[in-house]
Amino acid sequence: MAEITRDEVAHLASLARIALTEQELEHLTPQLGQILHAVEAVNEVATPDVPATSHPIPLTNVFRPDVVGETLTPDEALADAPDRSGNSFRVPSILGEG
Template sequence: MSGITAEQVAHLASLARIDLSPEEIASLTIDLGQIVESVKKVQEVATPDVPATSHPMPLTNVFRDDVVVPSLTVEQALSGAPDRDGDKFRVPPILEED
């Protein structure tokens, strides 16, 4: 097994300020042990000649050209606004200022 003990799990829980019951500690001890064992297995396979991958399929970002197109005028954009201040929407304040 991985060597993860219930005391280690309880210590980690206290560091994270998580209150765990004895049953939860026992369950997490088993779960964390299995995780550590799985990581060990992956480390055995991950040799320097195997390239690291973050995704099984190669991904590329697809960007479109940034093209300027006609959009709404200020008057059109503010035509349905209940209140405005020049070229801006006027909204009620959400913070009280002293």
């Protein structure tokens, strides 16, 4: 594949509605060229007999079933709280909030 040119980068930026300065165009042109070369390398390896995959190893769901169990009452949960307000923990204010 041919190298990407500064004009092509400017055209792509225009299509994406991105305003680039001359310095940004000069900086991004070689970077986009490197990205294109990397994509070419992946395309060389990807063949029809290699299935597409999102992960190198199979993943399975590791979550437990959502089963309702016994819970603490508010008094049990707040039994060792240093300070409380009704059924809530009372904590010091932060960032000057009241």
